[in-house]
Amino acid sequence: MGAGLSNDGQIGVASSGKAPRTARGERTLRKILDAARDEIGERGFSDSSIVGITQRAGVALGTFYTYFDSKEALFEALVRDMSAQVRDHVAPALEEAGDVFDGERLALESFLRFAREYRHVYRIIDEAEFVDPAGFRAHYETTAERIAARLIAGRERGEIASSYSHEDLEVLAWALMGANVFLGLRYSVWASADPASVAAATSRALRAGLGK
Amino acid sequence: MGAGLSNDGQIGVASSGKAPRTARGERTLRKILDAARDEIGERGFSDSSIVGITQRAGVALGTFYTYFDSKEALFEALVRDMSAQVRDHVAPALEEAGDVFDGERLALESFLRFAREYRHVYRIIDEAEFVDPAGFRAHYETTAERIAARLIAGRERGEIASSYSHEDLEVLAWALMGANVFLGLRYSVWASADPASVAAATSRALRAGLGK
Known part of the structure; x- marks a missing residue:
């Protein structure tokens, strides 16, 4: 189980082949998920953007694609x-x-x-x-x-x-x-x-x- | 209560000032609501259109605006x-x-x-x-x-x-x-x-x- 990711190890959280391999990577993924929770929770899915989520998470846009293929996958x-x-x-x-x-x-x-x-x-x-x-x-x-x-x-x-x-x-x-x-x-x-x-x-x- | 409209008379179904005044008007409003139920139920709100709903209801596009101000109001x-x-x-x-x-x-x-x-x-x-x-x-x-x-x-x-x-x-x-x-x-x-x-x-x- 990833650090605080609360997944049971059977269902991957990141997109296929994009699971974090380091503790630092897991923390970054956690930041993106928490930012997505706030962004999508406040604005709804269609009005949320990947840019808005990465800015909120304080990570670079390219980092998003290290973990997810699309906004839908996120x-x-x-x-x-x-x-x-x-x-x-x-x-x-x-x-x-x-x-x-x-x-x-x-x-x-x-x-x-x-x-x-x-x-x-x-x-x-x-x-x-x-x-x-x-x-x-x-x-x-x-x-x-x-x-x-x-x-x-x-x-x-x-x-x-x-x-x-x-x-x-x-x-x-x-x-x-x-x-x-x-x-x-x-x-x-x-x-x-x-x-x-x-x-x-x-x-x-x-x-x-x-x-x- | 309108014919089959199931409203309790306190909450208007049509937009303000657009309530049907005749039995025929009530039947037309019923047709639009039933068509909207099927169209929006199948396609969702954002992918549904007023044209799609009026076509399904078999009424002219202008008739829609006799009863409703917008898709949101419908x-x-x-x-x-x-x-x-x-x-x-x-x-x-x-x-x-x-x-x-x-x-x-x-x-x-x-x-x-x-x-x-x-x-x-x-x-x-x-x-x-x-x-x-x-x-x-x-x-x-x-x-x-x-x-x-x-x-x-x-x-x-x-x-x-x-x-x-x-x-x-x-x-x-x-x-x-x-x-x-x-x-x-x-x-x-x-x-x-x-x-x-x-x-x-x-x-x-x-x-x-x-x-x-």
Whole structure:
């Protein structure tokens, strides 16, 4: 895994054959991705330019092409990077959790804090539906798979009623992800509500709804 | 309310001062909106043209300007129209319901059928985040308000535990709306799953989660 790149080593962030080979290169790539997040998050994809991104990153224009073939390729990398950042931001909360419901509560709370700090993440992931449909779908599919795996593990530990089938829990994982996305939009992007109290309200319903 | 226009009479669909005055005018406006739904749903906003929409609708180009000032104005009208169509499609299901949970189950089932028939609705509402941010936000805010009102009424009828506060139910309304949106994306737009079984899985959890 690259320094702070949050990629899992299986999905390359840079364009094919352009992965950084040194720690310095990884830092430069990180700067470009952070600048792209701010530039595209503020201006949108079509009004953003490679020049604007490299100026913001403080790197030469030619450096951009060391890592990416095009603005589209950068955007695809950015979506994968933001998706991985959300995952990595939420992961520590899950490790502290007492049970599956506690885990989902802490994960939502952590996501709400992330969305409040990086409101641009919404605009970027949402714009991916149009600019990078495969990346958009991959983001939600992998997120839902992770939630479903947590629910299934919770059922195996006896925390979730065994009458919920594997298929039920897959459906519920999509429902839970959608709930989290819209709670983030409402309470972190459009307003700044207390993440703990938003997460507590939904967590209580989830525990009662799925618990034994 | 105009013929089939599904607007509630408070939000004008045509541009200011351009509302149709005859039944024939309303039918023409309906044709333009349906053509815009298909054209913009297929091609996206920026690749759609007024000429393409009027040709699809079978009306003269000048007729467009009888109702709308611009492509942007048409798009804003389309978002309001689709939002109202979703609401009107779901309303009859709610009237048949035995209790609040039954109502939400039937509403989701009805929404999943609507999303399967009009997959474009997702692209149009989602693109509104960029083309018509106020319309995007209004769509979700009014939808969440309707769901919250149903949950609050359910609590007043004694179907939802009184320990859920008004604020809790507002948070849960956003969660439920997000769940429904993502279930529609996953099970109606990306695949065609049985709406009744998708709705049954989430409804069971909702009843157990919020019931007394």
